[in-house]
Every structure is written in structure tokens, then in C-alpha cells.
Amino acid sequence: MSLADTVVLTEVGPRDGLQNEHQPVPTEVKVELVNRLAQAGFRHIEVSSFVHPRWIPQLADAEEVFAAIERRPGVCYSALVPNERGLERALRARVDGVNVFMSASETHNRKNINKSIDETFPVLQPVVSAAKAEGLFVRGYVSTAFGCPYEGRISVDQVLKVVDRLFEMGIDELSVGDTIGVAVPRQVQELVGHLAWRFGLERIALHFHDTYGMAVANVWAGYGAGVRKFDGSLGGLGGCPYAPGASGNVATDDLLYLFEQLNVETGVDREQTLGTAAWFERASGLRLQSHAMSICRKEAERDA
Amino acid sequence: MSLADTVVLTEVGPRDGLQNEHQPVPTEVKVELVNRLAQAGFRHIEVSSFVHPRWIPQLADAEEVFAAIERRPGVCYSALVPNERGLERALRARVDGVNVFMSASETHNRKNINKSIDETFPVLQPVVSAAKAEGLFVRGYVSTAFGCPYEGRISVDQVLKVVDRLFEMGIDELSVGDTIGVAVPRQVQELVGHLAWRFGLERIALHFHDTYGMAVANVWAGYGAGVRKFDGSLGGLGGCPYAPGASGNVATDDLLYLFEQLNVETGVDREQTLGTAAWFERASGLRLQSHAMSICRKEAERDA
Numbered sequence: 001m002s003l004a005d006t007v008v009l010t011e012v013g014p015r016d017g018l019q020n021e022h023q024p025v026p027t028e029v030k031v032e033l034v035n036r037l038a039q040a041g042f043r044h045i046e047v048s049s050f051v052h053p054r055w056i057p058q059l060a061d062a063e064e065v066f067a068a069i070e071r072r073p074g075v076c077y078s079a080l081v082p083n084e085r086g087l088e089r090a091l092r093a094r095v096d097g098v099n100v101f102m103s104a105s106e107t108h109n110r111k112n113i114n115k116s117i118d119e120t121f122p123v124l125q126p127v128v129s130a131a132k133a134e135g136l137f138v139r140g141y142v143s144t145a146f147g148c149p150y151e152g153r154i155s156v157d158q159v160l161k162v163v164d165r166l167f168e169m170g171i172d173e174l175s176v177g178d179t180i181g182v183a184v185p186r187q188v189q190e191l192v193g194h195l196a197w198r199f200g201l202e203r204i205a206l207h208f209h210d211t212y213g214m215a216v217a218n219v220w221a222g223y224g225a226g227v228r229k230f231d232g233s234l235g236g237l238g239g240c241p242y243a244p245g246a247s248g249n250v251a252t253d254d255l256l257y258l259f260e261q262l263n264v265e266t267g268v269d270r271e272q273t274l275g276t277a278a279w280f281e282r283a284s285g286l287r288l289q290s291h292a293m294s295i296c297r298k299e300a301e302r303d304a
Numbered sequence: 305m306s307l308a309d310t311v312v313l314t315e316v317g318p319r320d321g322l323q324n325e326h327q328p329v330p331t332e333v334k335v336e337l338v339n340r341l342a343q344a345g346f347r348h349i350e351v352s353s354f355v356h357p358r359w360i361p362q363l364a365d366a367e368e369v370f371a372a373i374e375r376r377p378g379v380c381y382s383a384l385v386p387n388e389r390g391l392e393r394a395l396r397a398r399v400d401g402v403n404v405f406m407s408a409s410e411t412h413n414r415k416n417i418n419k420s421i422d423e424t425f426p427v428l429q430p431v432v433s434a435a436k437a438e439g440l441f442v443r444g445y446v447s448t449a450f451g452c453p454y455e456g457r458i459s460v461d462q463v464l465k466v467v468d469r470l471f472e473m474g475i476d477e478l479s480v481g482d483t484i485g486v487a488v489p490r491q492v493q494e495l496v497g498h499l500a501w502r503f504g505l506e507r508i509a510l511h512f513h514d515t516y517g518m519a520v521a522n523v524w525a526g527y528g529a530g531v532r533k534f535d536g537s538l539g540g541l542g543g544c545p546y547a548p549g550a551s552g553n554v555a556t557d558d559l560l561y562l563f564e565q566l567n568v569e570t571g572v573d574r575e576q577t578l579g580t581a582a583w584f585e586r587a588s589g590l591r592l593q594s595h596a597m598s599i600c601r602k603e604a605e606r607d608a
Contacts, residue, residue, distance in 0.1 A: 184565040185524045213558040213595035217521035220489045254517040261488040291517035 006265040007223070010044040010175070010205060010231045011037050011252055015080055017237030019049065019056050020248055021286060027061045029283045031068040036276040037234065038072045041268035046099060047077050050086035066093035076137055082113070087127045091134060098131040100124045100171070101141035104159045105148035108179075112143070121165050128169040140171035141207070145191065146183035156194050163195070173203050175231055178218065181211025185221030192225040205229035208250045210236065215250035216258060230255060235277040235288025251290030253277060310569040311527070314348040314479070314509060314535045315341050315556055319384055321541030323353065323360050324552055325590060331365045333587045335372040340580040341538065342376045345572035350403060351381050354390035370397035380441055386417070391431045395438060402435040404428045404475070405445035408463045409452035412483075416447070425469050432473040444475035445511070449495065450487035460498050467499070477507050479535055482522065485515025489525035496529040509533035512554045514540065519554035520562060534559060539581040539592025555594030557581060
């Protein structure tokens with residue numbers, strides 16, 4: 001018997017997924033989604049966002065969702081927080097984790113946050129400091145870390161420059177995002193190699209989108225390079241903002257297949273997760289796109 | 305400047321793809337598909353099958369397709385051949401390559417070929433010998449090499465037993481198939497390691513289906529383990545016979561993205577391949593499922 005290896009999956013469907021879906025999802029469906037995900041075994045769930053509702057109307061009910069969810073012990077219910085005003089809302093909503101974000105690409109950062117990269121650090125620093133002072137878990141997202149819709153490929157140096165500052169600020173965990181899903185495995189190996197050397201890998205998570213169908217390969221490459229934290233979205237919820245209808249976040253349920261077959265512990269029940277996905281399809285009217293869900297649908301049709 | 309690495313892609317869409325599509329495709333569309341694929345740069349195209357039309361009515365027009373295609377110099381136009389009767393038809397059709405097939409799983413072989421594994425070798429031996437005597441390229445497929453719908457996971461020993469016999473027969477190339485798309489990268493590394501040690505990798509191709517979304521990761525794992533030959537199907541044509549509607553063969557166009565980003569030479573023009581896929585969708589009425597095609601469709605909608 002060898003010791004089972006373990007990975008930590010952060011389920012970002014309720015935030016990163018729903019943020020990119022056009023169809024509104026009722027608050028009570030979001031609440032039940034989060035509760036079911038926690039029951040299935042997820043210990044990190046990104047529940048919603050405290051970005052101003054003008055920018056993300058899909059998640060305007062963040063307060064209501066946080067007020068209504070069950071709080072299972074041991075589960076970190078986190079939210080995206082852009083600035084100090086967002087943090088005030090998040091604290092009142094009793095989040096367990098605060099997720100700050102910025103881009104490795106100057107142009108993408110400007111389009112997304114309306115600030116240069118250097119102007120963004122002073123906005124995030126007080127958020128990180130205050131959240132840490134409250135004893136909360138703080139995650140930093142660095143987006144477009146492999147490629148940018150405006151600037152193309154992003155250099156490792158550019159990513160490291162941003163990551164250095166985020167760790168200096170005091171974040172507990174970094175999530176490196178392939179926001180537009182263009183990365184290939186060798187890029188992942190290269191960037192992870194640099195991150196490992198500089199920061200160690202305990203605090204590094206990888207966040208892939210499946211636009212070009214590379215996401216699972218990139219997870220495997222990251223796993224092979226020593227990363228043990230991955231983000232995913234139930235049923236691949238989300239779509240890609242730059243190519244609507246194309247694949248969104250890598251599907252958590254597909255990652256559960258991968259890790260189950262590799263005998264890697266996730267702490268998450270795959271069957272229960274698929275049941276949650278099937279329930280969510282019915283409750284929301286959204287169509288989920290994971291491979292696992294396609295197989296479930298076909299098996300259900302065959303057995304009917 | 306480093307030397308560019310090179311891989312060889314075998315396009316199996318016209319055979320393995322169309323064999324698993326319910327909707328009939330007109331012969332002239334098949335012919336143009338093959339011609340366009342050759343123009344795009346594919347040097348190995350599996351054109352059709354000489355399995356009895358009773359079993360594969362979708363490919364009953366194999367003779368007509370072979371009679372009508374252009375023959376570009378340097379392109380190997382191959383066909384699936386089950387036995388000596390099939391070989392006679394294939395020779396009359398002037399194939400360049402003969403592809404024999406059997407399963408690593410006893411049960412799957414029996415269900416597919418109606419013979420035990422040991423009973424299959426004497427059927428294939430005269431096909432291989434006669435094809436070699438005619439100077440043709442002979443490829444052996446070993447299917448369900450990673451998992452079987454009836455027997456579950458297939459042991460490496462079981463696969464090697466079949467592969468040993470196929471190489472003894474005189475095949476030029478072996479294509480190791482994950483017929484139902486259940487493999488994960490570590491299995492690929494393990495099996496490829498054994499094959500490399502025993503046979504070298506020059507004659508080994510990998511053939512993945514994307515049922516569980518693992519195919520690109522498996523290609524990457526195979527590439528990392530030294531394999532330089534991969535099968536793919538235009539636009540992911542084919543579907544999975546065991547889960548209709550689920551993903552079929554790994555999409556050649558997605559592999560072209562992977563290798564282009566890795567600076568690995570395929571000799572195939574990705575834009576021309578995508579153009580061929582778009583043309584084929586219109587001409588056949590079939591919907592292609594690759595990530596690359598989803599992106600093309602969305603870009604076309606956006607630009608319209």
C-alpha cells in the first residue's frame with residue numbers, strides 16, 4: 001500500500017461559472033447549489049462576488065446567498081472582492097475567504113479593473129491586510145497568466161512580477177489563471193517550475209479554462225510538476241467571455257474522473273457531484289457541458 | 305534555434321469517424337473530404353473500411369470512394385481490412401495501406417469479431433503477409449488497450465501479449481486504441497513505457513477517444529513518453545458507440561492547436577483543416593464537436 005496522494009479542488013462554479021452565464025439563476029437555486037456542493041465534499045467553494053452589481057449583475061444577490069447558505073464546519077465559503085467597499089460588504093456577509101484579483105497583462109488589467117497593474121497593488125493591499133486582520137483566508141487570482149486576448153502570450157517574468165507583489169501583500173494562496181484557455185502543458189510546466197523555485201508549491205493553485213480543449217492536459221501537467229490545488233466549475237459552468245458558447249472553466253466533474261482514476265484523494269464524492277449537476281440543470285435550465293454530464297445524460301436516455 | 309520536433313498525425317475521421325455517425329454521408333462528400341484532408345497536409349488518411357457492409361453500412365461505398373479520390377504522391381490512403389475477403393476488395397480498390405484490427409480484451413474481441421483472441425491471429429496473419437507481399441503499409445490496431453466496456457481495466461501484460469503477436473506477423477505500425485475513452489495519463493505513461501522498452505517507439509501510434517475528456521491529456525502524456533504518432537478525427541467526428549452523443553475520437557484540429565503551440569511540426573495546415581471541417585459540416589449536415597470548431601463558429605457569428 002502506498003500513501004494516497006491528495007489534491008484540493010476549489011469549486012468556482014457559483015461565482016466564476018455563473019458570472020459568465022447570461023441566463024439569471026434564482027437566489028434559492030444558488031443557495032441550494034452551494035449547500036449541495038458542500039455536502040458532496042468540497043471544502044473550498046467560491047460562493048459569489050462583491051464586485052459592484054453594475055459590473056456583474058448575475059451576482060447582485062451575493063448578500064442574500066451568503067445569508068441563506070448552511071455553514072458546514074471545515075468549509076471555506078469565499079467571495080471575490082475588488083476593493084475596500086467590496087470587503088465591507090463581504091465582512092458583513094460573513095465570508096470565510098476573500099479572493100482578490102488582478103491580471104498579469106497590463107492591457108487586460110486595464111480593461112477589467114480600469115487601472116494599470118502598478119495602480120492596482122495599492123487598491124488590493126488594504127483589502128488583504130484587513131481580511132488577514134479579521135482572520136480570513138485570502139486568495140489572490142492572477143488572471144491571463146498564460147495568454148491575453150490583447151497582448152498574446154504573457155512572459156513568465158511578467159507573471160512573477162505580479163505574483164511577487166501578491167505574496168508580499170500577505171495572500172495565503174495564489175490561483176494562477178488561464179483566463180482565456182489558451183495555455184498548453186509545456187507552458188504550465190515552465191511557469192510552475194518558476195513558481196516552485198521561488199515560492200514553493202504549497203500555496204499555488206491552477207485555474208484553467210477549456211476554450212481550446214487543453215484544460216485537463218494542463219491540470220495533468222501541473223499535477224506532474226507538483227501542484228496539488230486546482231480550480232474547477234461544476235459541469236464546466238460558465239462559458240468563455242471571449243468566445244461565448246465555447247467551453248468555460250474546466251469541469252470539476254471531469255477532474256474528479258481524472259483524480260479518481262489516478263487514485264488521488266479529493267475528498268469529494270463524484271456520484272454526489274454528478275447528482276448535484278443533474279439537479280442544477282433541472283433547477284436552473286442551464287445546460288452543463290462536461291464530458292461526465294454528457295455520459296450521464298446518455299446513460300439516463302438509454303435506461304429510460 | 306533548436307531543431308523542430310515532428311509528429312505524424314493519422315486522420316481517421318473518414319473511417320473511424322463516419323463509421324460511428326448514424327446519418328449517412330453521400331459518397332461524393334466523402335471523396336471531397338479525403339481530397340481536402342490531403343490538400344491540408346495529412347500524409348496518412350484512413351479512407352474507409354472493407355469490413356462487410358452488413359456490419360458497417362455507413363462505409364458500404366468503400367470501392368466508390370477509393371475509385372474517385374485524387375491520389376496525391378506521398379499520401380498513404382489506407383483502409384480497415386478484417387480478413388482475406390476484405391483484403392481482396394482492398395487490393396482491387398488500390399489502397400496504399402491495410403489496417404488490421406483486434407482487441408486486447410477477450411470479451412470485446414469476441415463481441416466485435418466473433419472470435420477469441422487466439423482464433424483471431426490466424427485470420428490476420430495471411431492478410432498481413434499478403435499485404436506486405438504487395439508492398440503495402442500495414443498497420444495493426446489493438447483496441448480497448450486501456451479499458452473494456454465488459455472487462456474493465458485491461459492489464460499491460462494482456463496488451464503486450466496481443467502486440468507481440470501483431471509485430472511477429474510483420475505489421476509496420478501499431479496503433480494502440482483507447483476505444484471507449486477511459487484512459488488517464490498515468491496509464492498511458494505506463495503502457496508506453498513497456499512498449500518503448502520492448503519494441504521502441506518509432507512504430508507506435510496512440511489512438512484516443514475523448515469520452516471522459518481525457519484525450520488531449522493522454523496525447524500529451526504519450527508525447528512526453530516519446531510517442532510521435534497520433535490518430536485524430538476531423539472535428540472529433542464519430543461519437544462514442546458506447547455512449548452516443550458523447551465525444552468520439554480526439555479532434556485532429558484540437559491536436560493541431562496543441563502541437564502548433566508546442567512548436568511541434570505536423571506538416572498539416574491548421575487553418576486549412578478548420579476550413580475543411582467547416583465545409584464538411586455544411587456538406588454533410590453533421591455537427592462537429594471540437595473546441596476549435598466551437599471557437600470558429602463563435603467568431604463567425606460575432607463577425608456576421
